[in-house]
Amino acid sequence: MRFRSVLFCITLMAHGLAQAQAMVESDWVSYRDAYRQMIWFEKYGKPKQFLQSHYRVRLRDANGSTDGLRLTLDSKSAHLDLPLDAVGRAIFPFSKAAYDDNVQLTLNRKAGQFKFEPWVSIVSRTDGVYDAADLRVACEQMLAYLRYVGAAWVNGKACTGVQFAYAKNDSDAEVRFRKADHALQPLAVRDGPAFPGDAAGVFKTIAYRFAAFPEAGQIVTRSMPLAIAALIE
Amino acid sequence: MKKKFLVLCLAARSATAQDIGTGLMPDGSADTYVGASLRSSSPYLKGDARSISVVPVLHILCANGIFISSFGTAGWQLSDTPGVEYGPLFNSRNERAPTDSWQLAGTQRIRGTPDAGVFFNYALGDALWLRSGLTYDSNARGLAFSAGVQKTWARIAPHQNLTLSLGLSAANGQVMRQQYGVTSGDGNAPGPGDYLPNGGLASVNAGIDWNWAFNRNWLLNGGANVSHLGAAAADSPFISQPNLIRYSAGLAYRF
Numbered sequence: 021m022r023f024r025s026v027l028f029c030i031t032l033m034a035h036g037l038a039q040a041q042a043m044v045e046s047d048w049v050s051y052r053d054a055y056r057q058m059i060w061f062e063k064y065g066k067p068k069q070f071l072q073s074h075y076r077v078r079l080r081d082a083n084g085s086t087d088g089l090r091l092t093l094d095s096k097s098a099h100l101d102l103p104l105d106a107v108g109r110a111i112f113p114f115s116k117a118a119y120d121d122n123v124q125l126t127l128n129r130k131a132g133q134f135k136f137e138p139w140v141s142i143v144s145r146t147d148g149v150y151d152a153a154d155l156r157v158a159c160e161q162m163l164a165y166l167r168y169v170g171a172a173w174v175n176g177k178a179c180t181g182v183q184f185a186y187a188k189n190d191s192d193a194e195v196r197f198r199k200a201d202h203a204l205q206p207l208a209v210r211d212g213p214a215f216p217g218d219a220a221g222v223f224k225t226i227a228y229r230f231a232a233f234p235e236a237g238q239i240v241t242r243s244m245p246l247a248i249a250a251l252i253e
Numbered sequence: 254m255k256k257k258f259l260v261l262c263l264a265a266r267s268a269t270a271q272d273i274g275t276g277l278m279p280d281g282s283a284d285t286y287v288g289a290s291l292r293s294s295s296p297y298l299k300g301d302a303r304s305i306s307v308v309p310v311l312h313i314l315c316a317n318g319i320f321i322s323s324f325g326t327a328g329w330q331l332s333d334t335p336g337v338e339y340g341p342l343f344n345s346r347n348e349r350a351p352t353d354s355w356q357l358a359g360t361q362r363i364r365g366t367p368d369a370g371v372f373f374n375y376a377l378g379d380a381l382w383l384r385s386g387l388t389y390d391s392n393a394r395g396l397a398f399s400a401g402v403q404k405t406w407a408r409i410a411p412h413q414n415l416t417l418s419l420g421l422s423a424a425n426g427q428v429m430r431q432q433y434g435v436t437s438g439d440g441n442a443p444g445p446g447d448y449l450p451n452g453g454l455a456s457v458n459a460g461i462d463w464n465w466a467f468n469r470n471w472l473l474n475g476g477a478n479v480s481h482l483g484a485a486a487a488d489s490p491f492i493s494q495p496n497l498i499r500y501s502a503g504l505a506y507r508f
Contacts (some may be wrong), residue, residue, distance in 0.1 A: 048469065050466070
């Protein structure tokens with residue numbers, strides 16, 4: 021009986037806390053938990069020069085908006101804004117002080133709408149010219165890293181290409197394959213999410229599939245893409 | 254009964270949390286949970302009633318891989334490969350004397366010397382872990398082994414996760430006889446009422462564990478654990494029943 025009544029008290033308390041939480045339209049994640057996920061990439065010792073690591077928030081399903089989305093690092097005394105790019109990525113600040121203070125990352129959205137994840141993608145080049153061989157290596161680096169961290173979904177899969185994402189209204193969204201004889205062949209543009217597996221987001225996406233083109237050549241972009249994803253299928 | 258017995262130590266332990274690889278936190282930092290848990294346990298000794306107790310919750314994980322958890326477990330996680338954890342493990346032991354209670358007459362004295370061993374955990378993917386541990390019982394001078402699988406669902410609701418575990422534990426004859434054996438008289442000459450089990454399966458266990466983080470500091474936990482004792486243990490004259498069920502509910506603060 022005593023056990024039950026204490027259990028009841030705890031349940032009541034939990035209920036009260038949950039209600040208090042629901043009134044504030046925000047979600048949070050422990051900085052320590054995020055740090056321990058993010059540090060894997062920093063410590064990774066194998067080749068990763070074509071890869072970059074971000075902390076990403078993304079919608080769990082298509083119903084929801086990213087308008088005005090704001091991610092902050094909150095301690096008792098300070099609020100640090102972590103700017104999100106067009107696909108929801110932020111540069112993660114590694115800080116011993118923040119870790120020791122057990123601070124939290126806050127998102128100005130109702131709990132459960134967004135996923136908080138470490139996110140690795142392929143680095144964009146400022147000159148817009150990519151060696152086809154480099155993009156194959158970039159995809160392989162990504163696959164090797166995902167295997168290293170134990171992402172079960174890549175089991176039995178292989179690199180098939182990379183995908184460039186542009187804003188839906190970007191009229192400069194153009195990617196072409198330059199063959200060894202300098203002939204240029206434009207790649208098809210499709211509307212879709214910036215990264216395969218994203219539940220939401222409409223971008224202009226341009227997939228470069230390795231099998232559809234000769235091994236030697238270059239990928240030439242007219243403007244800088246918002247993101248480059250590896251296609252692992 | 255003042256002491257908790259080895260059954261708790263032999264039961265599948267999830268002392269080592271996931272993601273405890275070395276170098277995953279800033280040098281010199283630590284992650285610490287402190288709290289209390291209300292626990293209701295099946296009677297262990299024949300004739301005892303179900304017991305309710307408040308037990309401390311303590312879990313410390315240091316940047317260098319050293320961890321300490323409740324009930325006297327400490328270890329050192331040495332792997333820096335994701336999905337693999339291994340290292341030395343130490344368990345403190347509760348003393349037990351034949352004179353502690355009438356049920357324990359004729360049992361061997363257990364001194365509270367700590368046990369030392371090794372643990373090895375391997376991630377099978379999708380938050381499913383294979384866990385194992387081999388311990389040298391310094392008091393019984395024998396070996397105990399435990400193995401199991403553990404699966405965590407990281408988000409069953411916002412900030413809530415659920416872990417299911419299944420496991421077994423086994424020990425050799427010395428450990429089993431010290432833990433469950435009974436000899437009549439002074440223990441030197443074997444008698445007709447003696448119970449001297451051989452080594453083998455000590456228990457199979459199933460557990461469910463639920464966590465709810467209210468905020469970055471406060472965490473609510475609830476759990477249930479069922480241990481089915483192996484025949485050699487369950488047949489011991491002083492053991493109340495083969496199935497031991499434990500419920501717990503606790504609150505912890507993360508420093």
